[in-house]
Amino acid sequence: MDKKVGFFKSIKERDPAARSALEIFLFYPGVHALIWYRVAHFFYKIHLRFIATWLSMLCRFFTGIEIHPGAKIGKNLFIDHGHGVVVGETAVIGDNCTIYQNATLGGTGKEHNKRHPTLLDNVVVGAGAKILGNITIGNNVKVGANSVVLKDVPDNCTVVGVGRVIRRDNDTSAANTVPEKCGEICQSCADGNCENCGSK
Numbered sequence: 001m002d003k004k005v006g007f008f009k010s011i012k013e014r015d016p017a018a019r020s021a022l023e024i025f026l027f028y029p030g031v032h033a034l035i036w037y038r039v040a041h042f043f044y045k046i047h048l049r050f051i052a053t054w055l056s057m058l059c060r061f062f063t064g065i066e067i068h069p070g071a072k073i074g075k076n077l078f079i080d081h082g083h084g085v086v087v088g089e090t091a092v093i094g095d096n097c098t099i100y101q102n103a104t105l106g107g108t109g110k111e112h113n114k115r116h117p118t119l120l121d122n123v124v125v126g127a128g129a130k131i132l133g134n135i136t137i138g139n140n141v142k143v144g145a146n147s148v149v150l151k152d153v154p155d156n157c158t159v160v161g162v163g164r165v166i167r168r169d170n171d172t173s174a175a176n177t178v179p180e181k182c183g184e185i186c187q188s189c190a191d192g193n194c195e196n197c198g199s200k
Helices: 007-014 021-027 029-045 049-063
Strands: 078-080 098-100 104-106 130-132 157-160 164-168
Touching (some): 007 021
Parallel strands (some): 104 130
């Protein structure tokens, strides 16, 4: 996606149900949450943390979306449906990212300072996905619904399940469409007769 595309146009490109900028502004809770976040983030940066937190809690009450005012968010983030989305204090989100409902950019409870993930540009986070800890999700990555990601993911990948990279875009070789040992995601491997990777 072109970084110069405007906010509402970028949403219309990603959501075929969006018919106009007015409809998006009035009826999309993800847009409302981002407005609340931008104001709260301003107060957070000038060390008025109580006001920032209060605004963040109001946002959660009205939209069902919790974005910590300390998070850093780039241009054209689209939170689709939105309810249940959680973005932690030290999370960083690049430009043109899409996050679906019930996704979490959270911590593991084992880290200090930078505790939450960094999403680079054009990342898609599926519904219910959990991306946890101080990790980096590369450009153009797609995180499947209900995935759990605990380690860095390189650019141009699709991730499903518990952090399994199942596809690298721009590379159609068999080695990159099926993991070398797919036993962690494939019941056939667990049974010892996987035709995809030859596991025994």
